[in-house]
Amino acid sequence: MDHQIGSVNPATGESLGFSKLQTIEELGEMILLASETQKYWGELPVDARIKLVLKVRDFIVDNADRIADTISRDNGKTTVDAMATEVVPAVMAVSYYCKNAERFLRDKNVKSGNIILINKRSKIIRVPYGIIGIISPWNYPFSIPLSEVIMGILAGNGVILKTASETQMVGLILKEAIEYAKLPRGIFNFINLPGKITGDAFLDLGINKIFFTGSVTVGKYIMERAAKYLTPICLELGGNDAMIVCEDADPYRAAVGAVWGGFQNAGQSCGGVERIYVHEKIYNQFMEVLKQKIESLRIGIGTDYNSDMGCMTTLRQTDTVNRHIKDALDKGAKIFAQSQISLSNSLKQILPATVLIDVNHQMDVMRHETFGPVVGVMKFSDYGEAIKLANDSYLGLTGSVWTKNSKRGEELARNIKAGVVSINDHLMSHGLPETPWGGFKQSGIGRTHGALGFDEMTQPLTIVKDVMPFVRKNLWWHPFNKSIYGGLKGILYFLYGKKITLRFQGAAAFLKIVPRIFRKD
DSSP: OOOEEEEEOTTTOOEEEEEEOOOHHHHHHHHHHHHHHHHHHHHSOHHHHHHHHHHHHHHHHHTHHHHHHHHHHHHOOOHHHHIIIIIHHHHHHHHHHHHHHHHHHSOEEEOOSOGGGTTEEEEEEEEEOSEEEEEOOSSSTTHHHHHHHHHHHHTTOEEEEEOOGGGHHHHHHHHHHHHTTOOOTTSEEEOOOOHHHHHHHHHHTTOSEEEEESOHHHHHHHHHHHHHHTOOEEEEOOOOEEEEEOTTSOHHHHHHHHHHHHHGGGGOOTTSEEEEEEETTTHHHHHHHHHHHHHTOOBOOTTOTTOSBOOOSOHHHHHHHHHHHHHHHHTTOEEEEEOOBOOTTOOTTOOOOEEEESOOTTSHHHHSOOOSSEEEEEEESOHHHHHHHHTOSSEESEEEEEOSOHHHHHHHHHHSOSSEEEESOOSOGGGOTTSOBOOEETTEESOBSHHHHHHTTEEEEEEEEESOTTSSOOTTOSSOOHHHHHHHHHHHHHHHOSSHHHHHHHHHHHHHHGGGGGSOO
């Protein structure tokens, strides 16, 4: 009998179904098959690959309700949330990458860098890695892997996807969406292995590149293991995002934006607001709106369209949130605002939205990624202080600045050490397929999305061509003599000498050795 992993609705405990647990041997067979088929797939014209991949978009559009419902039940987020942050962005991503794949993969001529070497012409072509492995998380179980799978396939790779064990039902419907395109056998494979062995298995079986989205701890482990094989990796890890609210910001928009950025998906977003720094001149107005909006949030079952926030996906993460809140309260923080939970049969994984004040950077909630429905708010008076606080973290995924002054907003954004900084918004750039996604410091390595993300799916191969094949030799080829040395040094004087006389001397020495390129020695 096949071993299976069951999926359970984290809000209700309802059993959702089962997914077959596979073996490392099966993974090895997938990689072997993919390697054979990828050679053909990588040589196909890009437009032929695009034609097939567009069918994935058709499947998602035709099954949007079923996909959103599956995400909500399997992950615990609201159905509206699933549609807004997973289904709609996924369709946009497929469209964007199909529209731009030919441009991203087009050969690029390199402009000559020096007149002396004008006969050398270079071009860069993009070559697929071969077989890439994608390990995706449970917090955005559809939209995160979908973009990476689509980019990998369009770039000419074979793709093996491992989705989170906690959201296997979403993984299976994503598998159904990709398989609807009827790609050549082996180009896309779905593997269900325990997360703790997947990275090792990918590497030991010779995967050509790994894309991992998840915790800093696991990302570091995969990086360490990949070093043994020099396997390239792309890591999108944790975040502890800062939000700076300037004195001229719209307090209503900023507060409503904080509720969205901090509590969407029950705060389980690596790019969500976790720390808020508010200028003292607008603090009271901002906090008044924030309190009203938090206390009116409706917490409930994700599939209820009138719920504003769903539940935590895992009990382990729930425990982390509760531990961080307790640590803050023990160190002097206070609960400023909290939503109500009206469910009579609430499970432990349904938490209230919580705003903490009197926080400081000695508290876990401000120092580490909480990844749950809680934010800490601090007041500031000086923008230098705000930037210092925002950057006081070993993580740097995203951040935001809220102001009516566009120039000030960009100046502050340029000083925040994060991979993405939004002005007057937060937690939405992942939905922009054209915008690179990734972080600084321990928030990761590499980028996904946009042209930079697409480039991660290929290796650059540079071809250098001599457009004067009739010459017998280059100036610097053997045999050597003193005249050749003087002519080569003459190039320096001719091109870069400070005095006109030195330039003339250099030109003469250079021209003296030019005839050797046309004759045999």
